[in-house]
Amino acid sequence: MYALIDCNNFYCSCERVFNPQLRGRPIVVLSNNDGCVIARSEEAKQIGIVMGTPEYMVRDLIKKNNVAVFSSNYTLYGDMSDRVMKLMAPFVPKMELYSIDEAFLDMSELAYTDLLALGVTIRKHITQCTGIPVTIGIAPTKTLAKMANRYAKKMRAALGVHWLANKNLTRQALEFTEVNDIWGVGKQYAGLLNRNGFRTAADLASAPEDWVRTKMSVVGLRLLKELNGIPCVEWDYEPQRKKNICTSRSFGTKSQDKSLLAEAISNHASACAIKLRKDKSSAKKLNVFIHTNPFRIQDEQHEQSIDIDMNVPTSDTSEIIKYALKGLDIIFRKNHNYIKCGVIVSDLVPEEIVQKSLFDTLNRQRSKKVMETLDFVNRSLGTEIVRFAVQGFEKRYRLKREYLSQRYTTNIDEVLHINI
DNA sequence: TCTGGGGTCCTAGGACCC
DNA sequence: TCTGGGGTCCTAGGACCC
Numbered sequence A: 001m002y003a004l005i006d007c008n009n010f011y012c013s014c015e016r017v018f019n020p021q022l023r024g025r026p027i028v029v030l031s032n033n034d035g036c037v038i039a040r041s042e043e044a045k046q047i048g049i050v051m052g053t054p055e056y057m058v059r060d061l062i063k064k065n066n067v068a069v070f071s072s073n074y075t076l077y078g079d080m081s082d083r084v085m086k087l088m089a090p091f092v093p094k095m096e097l098y099s100i101d102e103a104f105l106d107m108s109e110l111a112y113t114d115l116l117a118l119g120v121t122i123r124k125h126i127t128q129c130t131g132i133p134v135t136i137g138i139a140p141t142k143t144l145a146k147m148a149n150r151y152a153k154k155m156r157a158a159l160g161v162h163w164l165a166n167k168n169l170t171r172q173a174l175e176f177t178e179v180n181d182i183w184g185v186g187k188q189y190a191g192l193l194n195r196n197g198f199r200t201a202a203d204l205a206s207a208p209e210d211w212v213r214t215k216m217s218v219v220g221l222r223l224l225k226e227l228n229g230i231p232c233v234e235w236d237y238e239p240q241r242k243k244n245i246c247t248s249r250s251f252g253t254k255s256q257d258k259s260l261l262a263e264a265i266s267n268h269a270s271a272c273a274i275k276l277r278k279d280k281s282s283a284k285k286l287n288v289f290i291h292t293n294p295f296r297i298q299d300e301q302h303e304q305s306i307d308i309d310m311n312v313p314t315s316d317t318s319e320i321i322k323y324a325l326k327g328l329d330i331i332f333r334k335n336h337n338y339i340k341c342g343v344i345v346s347d348l349v350p351e352e353i354v355q356k357s358l359f360d361t362l363n364r365q366r367s368k369k370v371m372e373t374l375d376f377v378n379r380s381l382g383t384e385i386v387r388f389a390v391q392g393f394e395k396r397y398r399l400k401r402e403y404l405s406q407r408y409t410t411n412i413d414e415v416l417h418i419n420i
Numbered sequence B, C: 001t002c003t004g005g006g007g008t009c010c011t012a013g014g015a016c017c018c
Helices: A010-017 A042-046 A059-064 A074-091 A115-130 A142-155 A167-176 A187-195 A201-205 A209-227 A258-279 A317-331 A364-381
Strands: A002-007 A027-030 A037-040 A068-071 A094-099 A102-106 A134-139 A161-163 A244-255 A281-292 A303-314 A338-350
Touching (some): A002 A010, A002 A074, A002 A115, A002 A142, A010 A074, A074 A094, A074 A102, A074 A115, A115 A161, A134 A142, A142 A161, A167 A201, A201 A209, A244 A258, A244 A281, A258 A317, A258 A338, A303 A317, A303 A338
Parallel strands (some): A027 A068
Antiparallel strands (some): A002 A102, A002 A134, A281 A303, A281 A338
């Protein structure tokens, strides 16, 4: 048996922990640039704020209902996530961190016979220690555990735990779940399934295998088996080394200025290099992309990306910036209103096995020392103070973050003050 | 006026090799 | 007249996830 634990409305719950006055009040958290709604409290869901909606489209709704609005504060959410994950770890021999607010727990080797009771205990422990409410679904496969979790939210909200302990309970959950709510079924597959008369997960679970194989490839086949209680989704007990690393942002406002794009690209390249070094990886390939705002149909559109081979795998900031700017030079076009750009590094290899190239122009030993020093200084200052000239200092393309909360748990200047 | 960011996996088709 | 077949590797694009 496997459990899926996820934090309810995680980002909103994080905000609420440090601001108890928000209890009972609708809360939304916005994406970067304060663009879209990416998290909603129960109250916000109830008044009809839809996930992913642009903020300006729900502005009236927000005003009318006195909704508390926050810019996303990933420093805070990341730290709260660490705390929650560390609290559940001792209950099981093995677990997998699936996302910032979710984890799979392997309960197959536990001596407990009453997993429901165990779930209740874990849930209470986490809520008590962090103030973050969680929901737990327990079932024979990951897909069914996801489904059990969703069932718990909808039908067992007070208990917050649901265990598909037998065939009847599993049947009931399968019939309760519509195909578009199955983990692994997106818009396209949901459309396909509906057109062919499959309405619930129970319908899909009894679909003919070869039909599923033909229409939904091995992905669908795995899904079918998972719904029937046969585990097919791999487990990652150890976090895997990343295969791609991407840093990208929209600008606060559109721009035709190449120097501004160059500054942004330099910063994204630098961010990629920092992430690479943190992962102890080096990248061989780099991709730079820029595009105009597709929602502005009155503007002439330009969207382009370019792959660059970096000769010797690297995580050196200045080298990656250099290649990225070369890419920008090639794809940039004058007189276009650019809104977003980014850098992706791929073909990652562990840093210790970087091959020496005959034509290498960089002193790798020296570079490594420089980067270590740079990381050390920036880490101890808690922000990227030491940087390259092209990165600029005042980030001119900076995002909008009007409703940012404090970094309550990670910055001493921003801890919660209590007046007694 | 204002529409996020960061990932993974799979497949089909082309290039290339013997 | 009749012009192979099988394998691997790579990439672009699609689908999905949070």
